[in-house]
Amino acid sequence: MTKVFTRPEALNDVELHYCPGCTHGIIHRLVAEAIDELGIIGQTIGVASVGCSVFSYNYFGCDMEQAAHGRAPAVATGIKRALPDRVVFTYQGDGDLAAIGTAETVHAASRGENITVIFVNNGVYGMTGGQMAPTTLAGQVTQTSPYGRDVKTQGYPLRVCELLAQTEGAAFLARTAVDNVKHIREAKAAIKKAFTYQLEGRGFSLVEVLSACPTYWALPPAEAMKRLGGEVLDYYPLGVYKDKGAETDEK
């Protein structure tokens, strides 16, 4: 018998601090699998952000830098410009990327910065106790939208891939999800493609991974996955929002 599924080497053999059913663990593994399959662990530098995934510097088996809240794309830019031959990725949540780090994200994309952003969107601030995020759905109850997000006063959930699709510099933008096995496999393929694009020097790549937060959605993990596959996917359609490779390769 041969092993058909095992822990990727790029994921350190340590316990993850995440809550039961938190999908960060799945996404960590997918990133690690992509790194392993491309054989790039020794040439990769990851950037951890602030939020639940802050400790990702303990989990990925490559060199890591931990960035201030929202600043990961700027930190990654600094690394990439210093070491253009290295593979540089950020791992960021939705509060980090789509609120405090919006400027860093948009401009890294606009510059076509040759980095890969893994954007985990679960619609809440988890680390600080379940506050409303820019991506929280309308009507969703959080600690800071206790009566449900009221779009009249609290605004609308932000669709990041659609926003970034307007930038010339973005080479690959995809929205994926981890609510079921098929979607998880698609997410993995998108992550691997993003890293491949970086290796090919094509420019900025971002894979949004719609994710579940059972704890702050106040749902059992299986129910959280159902909500993810339902109303969350309804608002955030899956798909490839930009693929410069496909565009140029066709020509």
Place this chain on the structure above:
Amino acid sequence: MAKVTFREDRCKGCELCTTVCPKHIVQMAKDRLNKKGFHPAEVVKQEECIGCAFCATICPDTVIEVEK
């Protein structure tokens, strides 16, 4: 012939693996608790396992190894 191995002490009892098994052979071990205090997931009819790795794919804690 396939085999799944659960690293029980890493299991957080989220039950996601039990929701994706096409053979319905992954269950929570209600008769015991692991080191963390969770009922861990286990496979009840190993011989029926087809090695699809769905359970391992959705497991957030990389608890499951699959051999074929």
Place this chain on the structure above:
Amino acid sequence: MAEKVLMKGNEALAEAAIQAGCRLFFGYPITPQTEVSAYMAKRMPKIGGTFLQAESEVSAINMVYGAAGAGARVMTSSSSPGISLKQEGISYIVGSDLPCVIVNIVRGGPGLGGIQPAQSDYFQAVKGGGHGDYHLIVLAPSSIQELVDITQEAFDIADQYRMPVMIMGDGMLGQMMEPVEFGAKEGRKLPEKTWAACGTDGKRERNIINSLYIEAADLEKLVLERYERYKEVEKNEVKWEEYMTEDAEYIIAAYGTIARVAKTAVHALREEGIKAGLIRPITLWPFPSAAFANAAETVKGFLSVEMSMGQMVEDVRLAVNGKKPVEFFGRTGGIVPTPDEICDAVRKMKEGK
């Protein structure tokens, strides 16, 4: 002997950084230091370096963080409002023990303030402008040649102690032209950057650049270690100039460009029979406290002259420790004190007014 060239302060600073091996510069436009960016934009592409105009000062300093963490020699430059924006990044750079050089060509404040030369960012630079227990090494040149020499050394100092070094100038120093020479300097013997996150190549344990320590005891231990290093800096790196202090009865304390004006005042005062001298701190942190403490044994009084409402004067007082009077004279908002004003202030002090 290298040839002397006439250069603007901001450009000389940029060239000095390049000659010190800095190949990455992340900036954002702000008066009165924009020539640093402009020079870097012109030169860096020609020598295989990187000039990048960031989307904000916040991003620029975080790019510095990333590049410094990857082991590169890197610099950013800004002026007061921009330096305020960089404070978050500076705190993280300190917390992760990364070396880099940060330039502040100070202008009047607070708020948007003005664009004229000022020294009102002394507290921010010396007492820690960002959050947490820390110090920056702060260097304050008073001529273009000194700016060049200091800039070249700043990178070595930063690497030696794994600390950010701030160069504090002002609009006058940045904008004026003086002849300078760029001698090939012998750099310091520096440790290898074995801690850099530059890819393991499968040859070593992975490196993590990080400032997060959840366990209080771990964080305290690290901060204590850092303060041990600060003691080394205080022991090795303090720099100041003494000017006509041997027989001085009144000491003017002044740094940066205003120290040049103070020298004129020292001469004028001596012509009228007042034995004045100058102590010019070159490192604002570590502060040359010993120079002031020693002088306090023999002089009658001190006058701190600053382009602020009185910030360095507090460090002079701490150093003098009540032994002799320490007075203050300053102009702020971008106004430079004149020699006459300084002389008046010394006369008043002499008369006990």
